Amino acid sequence: MQGIVHTILASAQQAGAVRVTNVQLELGVSGHFTEEAVRQYFQILTEHTAIEGATLTLSWLPAAYQCLSCQRRFESTSSAATCPQCGDVALEISHQDECSIRAIDVVLPDQ
Numbered sequence: 086m087q088g089i090v091h092t093i094l095a096s097a098q099q100a101g102a103v104r105v106t107n108v109q110l111e112l113g114v115s116g117h118f119t120e121e122a123v124r125q126y127f128q129i130l131t132e133h134t135a136i137e138g139a140t141l142t143l144s145w146l147p148a149a150y151q152c153l154s155c156q157r158r159f160e161s162t163s164s165a166a167t168c169p170q171c172g173d174v175a176l177e178i179s180h181q182d183e184c185s186i187r188a189i190d191v192v193l194p195d196q
């Protein structure tokens with residue numbers, strides 16, 4: 086996440102932007118990575134930078150699950166998924182450990 090913030094700052098600087106107004110991130114779903122935590126972390130990391138106050142748009146990449154009861158495999162963007170077939174608890178079998186920047190909106194200085 087810290088690396089992401091550095092990357093955003095570097096791209097904004099490269100573009101000659103004075104401020105970043107919106108950041109779109111793509112994240113892999115995983116149990117210990119809640120939206121609330123991401124937003125909080127983002128806010129802390131961007132304090133006193135050109136990104137401070139920017140809106141954060143998150144999109145989640147689904148993780149793969151397998152049901153413990155009926156063995157059905159499915160994908161879900163929820164971190165605690167239940168089987169769509171029998172409603173039982175499913176086990177996460179893989180997720181994408183990814184956090185990438187999809188887009189950033191910046192404000193350029195008046196010409």
Ligand SMILES: [Zn+2]
Nearest residue numbers: 152155168171
């Ligand atoms: Zn099931």
